[in-house]
Amino acid sequence: MSQYSVGQGDVTVTLSWKDSNDLDLHVKCPCGTEIFYGNRKCSSCSGELDRDMNACYCAGICSRGDLCSPNAAIENVFFKPAKSGIYTLSVVYYSGPKGNGGSQSNYEVRVSTHANKNVLVINGHVESSGPRQCVEVGQYEDSQGIGFLQHVERNFPSWRNIRIVDDGCWENVLKKAWYQVASRMSTFHGFENNTPENFRTLTT
Structure with missing residues (x-):
């Protein structure tokens, strides 16, 4: 991330990979909106995709050099302020093979919070076709004031149909x-x- 000027927020999700393929980061935020290259902002959760790399391939010579890299590509989504709740993270092998990229790309997804005080790192790979073309890599729960139902949805999937009794x-x-x-x-x-x-x- 130090190579590029990207946003950082209360929650920041960064995808990085080291080839010319076009990978995409998708982040489903607490309100249910999915942020990706086709929908770069969520006003409800104050989230924004501000870096989308390797959509083009220019054989190492790119007039938009900060948007194309064969060895240090990233995509970045940040939330400021972040809404408490569940963030679902996915990686998509969108286009390739191209350049020095093959039919498989290894990735790292890094979740940092509150000026890098907490960091979660997830490593894996995506493929040009098949079930690993789109991979849900995990979920991050920002628990600052998270509601009870959100906690249940994240940790107890079989209880999702419960309702709150509010009669005291x-x-x-x-x-x-x-x-x-x-x-x-x-x-x-x-x-x-x-x-x-x-x-x-x-x-x-």
């Missing part, structure tokens, strides 16, 4: 149960019991 019934049940055991727990473990008295009379 179960919350009151738990509060009343806690009131009944709090004094014993505080005595046993030696902590102070600050359970509100109104927990005892809540309606369930």
Whole structure:
């Protein structure tokens, strides 16, 4: 990334590879929008694709040199500010073989957050045809204030059809149960019991 002027945000996703083939980075952001060369921005999630390389091949002599490289190509998507939620990352072998590229390209996808304080690196390969032409390489969950349903969708796929009960019934049940055991727990473990008295009379 140091070779090119690219954006960096609260979440930055960078694809890099080392041949002349045209690979594409796709990032599905928390709102469901997919960012890629055909849809470079998502206003809802403040995301933008600002680098799309190797769409052309000029045998090593390119008048737009910063958009074509046979050994240091990248694509870059950044979110600023980033929305909490799940980011799904995919790599597509879009065009090739060409130049020094073959029917397979190795890639690295790097996710960096908050000025590179946290980094996730995923390595793999894509192929010119077949099931590995388009590869979902993984997901990144930005958990700053992530909602409960988003957490469930990411970590418990079989629970995706659950709904939130917002009538307070179960919350009151738990509060009343806690009131009944709090004094014993505080005595046993030696902590102070600050359970509100109104927990005892809540309606369930």
